[in-house]
Amino acid sequence: MSVARQHASPPDSFRFAARGFITALLMERNLYIAYCVLLAVIWASVYFKLSGGVLLAVLICCTIAISTELINTAFEVLVDLVSPEWNKQAGLVKDIAAAAEWFTALSAGLVGLIVFVPRLLRVGCYWPASWGGRAFLLLGLAVVLFIAGLIPGIVKLTRRYG
Secondary structure, X not given: OOHHHHOOOHHHHHHHHHHHHHHHHHHOHHHHHHHHHHHHHHHHHHHOOOOHHHHHXXXXXXXXXXXXXXXXXXXXXXXXXXXXXXXXXXXXXXHHHHHHHHHHHHHHHHHHHHHHHHHHHOHHHHOOHHHOHHHHHHHHHHHHHHHHHHHHHHHHHHHHHO
16 A cells, blocks of 8 residues: 555545545446446335334345455455456456356345335325325426436446547
């Protein structure tokens, strides 16, 4: 670690972390998918008015899944730096890190199914006729979250082909 990074101010540390997240988001398809799922889960949590404990469980699962994907990405970059040519041990490290991410995503997905499937089966209960214009507000929110999820992919394509 360079001396400049060891003594970074809190705003600089936040900037470095944000840059790392955006870079990983643009280079890792699985992280991008997890980020889009997170946006959809946030929208669904608001729409279904999840209670405190359920909302906390869902957010913790999303946080752990995305954090594990970031750690997996860091392992892949480090292993590629240390061992640029194919190496059985390096491959094993990458496989184990990927397995940790896969297991976390699978567990988070299971929690998501447990929380959201029963609510999706009675979706009409969450959309009272008295809402009127609020239905369009929710639809607009869904569109905004969807577009926000697409922005990193658009930026990546623009950089690649533009």
